[in-house]
Amino acid sequence: NAGVTQTPKFQVLKTGQSMTLQCAQDMNHEYMSWYRQDPGMGLRLIHYSVGAGITDQGEVPNGYNVSRSTTEDFPLRLLSAAPSQTSVYFCASSRTSGNTIYFGEGSWLTVV
Amino acid sequence: DAKTTQPPSMDCAEGRAANLPCNHSTISGNEYVYWYRQIHSQGPQYIIHGLKNNETNEMASLIITEDRKSSTLILPHATLRDTAVYYCIVRVVNSGAGSYQLTFGKGTKLSVIP
Numbered sequence: 560n561a562g563v564t565q566t567p568k569f570q571v572l573k574t575g576q577s578m579t580l581q582c583a584q585d586m587n588h589e590y591m592s593w594y595r596q597d598p599g600m601g602l603r604l605i606h607y608s609v610g611a612g613i614t615d616q617g618e619v620p621n622g623y624n625v626s627r628s629t630t631e632d633f634p635l636r637l638l639s640a641a642p643s644q645t646s647v648y649f650c651a652s653s654r655t656s657g658n659t660i661y662f663g664e665g666s667w668l669t670v671v
Numbered sequence: 672d673a674k675t676t677q678p679p680s681m682d683c684a685e686g687r688a689a690n691l692p693c694n695h696s697t698i699s700g701n702e703y704v705y706w707y708r709q710i711h712s713q714g715p716q717y718i719i720h721g722l723k724n725n726e727t728n729e730m731a732s733l734i735i736t737e738d739r740k741s742s743t744l745i746l747p748h749a750t751l752r753d754t755a756v757y758y759c760i761v762r763v764v765n766s767g768a769g770s771y772q773l774t775f776g777k778g779t780k781l782s783v784i785p
Contacts, residue, residue, distance in 0.1 A: 592772075599777070600777065601774075602775040604773075617772065651773075659717050660717070661717065663714050664713060665713070
């Protein structure tokens with residue numbers, strides 16, 4: 560199984576540009592989420608989804624949009640990138656509430 | 672604020688047991704203790720979790736005190752590949768949406784020394 564797959568792994572954006580970080584899982588997990596990790600800090604939750612068509616905000620949602628049209632995919636959109644969004648982004652999934660959460664390998668984003 | 676307290680760093684000799692402590696004095700009865708680790712430039716990796724009983728799997732053992740206010744993760748024979756940041760996380764596990772979230776602190780940076 561591929562598990563949780565994120566693309567791209569590295570991206571450089573100019574301020575004001577838009578882009579989408581892709582996340583896909585092949586484990587039929589209901590729950591998916593996006594975290595960001597800044598240097599020397601733990602992960603912080605951006606948005607999460609408990610199933611197709613359902614999304615909600617996490618701790619740091621501003622500047623990001625998400626949608627969940629299928630069980631497998633949970634893209635994270637930056638509509639107008641800012642230097643403060645320079646970070647490492649991790650997608651995660653779990654089968655249901657209470658199950659172990661598994662993470663992707665990360666997407667390194669730099670906004671200049 | 673993270674609900675756990677961990678030492679910022681620890682060293683362990685290769686081949687010896689690594690014992691990583693975690694304090695969670697405000698843990699509630701419906702909260703589990705989870706351990707993840709993050710090897711440099713990789714995504715967090717699940718290690719083990721428990722509620723009140725000690726747990727063991729192929730990676731590690733988890734010892735939870737009787738009052739559940741602290742726990743210890745044990746890597747029985749540390750190798751150089753175990754060098755990573757280890758996160759202790761308390762997590763509500765029920766049907767509510769909040770149970771999906773993991774709140775990460777700064778963790779313990781474990782350095783395994785040859």
